[in-house]
Amino acid sequence: MKATATRLPSGLNIDKSQLIEEEYIEESTFLPRWMNQPDQWDREEFLRLTKQHLFKINGRVDLADVQLVGMLASQIDIYVTSIGELKLSGLVVHFNNGVTMGPSPHMTIADKALNRVIQLMKELQLSPKSREGGRQLTEISPEMRLFLSGP
16 A cells, blocks of 8 residues: 555655555455465365454354355355366357357356355455445534535
8 A cells, every 4th residue: 555655744754665565565465375376276274264354353253154154165166266267268269169159158157156255255244345334434524514504
């Protein structure tokens, strides 16, 4: 987040290069390896880390959470496999012995799996938008509220 360094007050004497480097390191630890290298996808590691995360934020992990995390891992399996196949076959494939061209079925499979992943992440409150208090609107000042209320 390089933008953070530019929002600092101009009078502060802070080594901004160090701040940017620390933020970059912090951000890079959250990017899963398999996002750039799908063959690095490890279902068991994902299950373990996700359960740990849920325990950390909720103080407990119940049976429903474990089942949803398992379903989430299955959908990510499908997504990663489909993307791998899509890279091999391409976006457009030939059907009927090369007579007909059309979109790769792996695109549809990946798209549906991704939608299910997002739904499951929302259910588990793992997406930024679904977390309580994650995106609070800024408070409107009384003067602005009075102005917006009209005459």
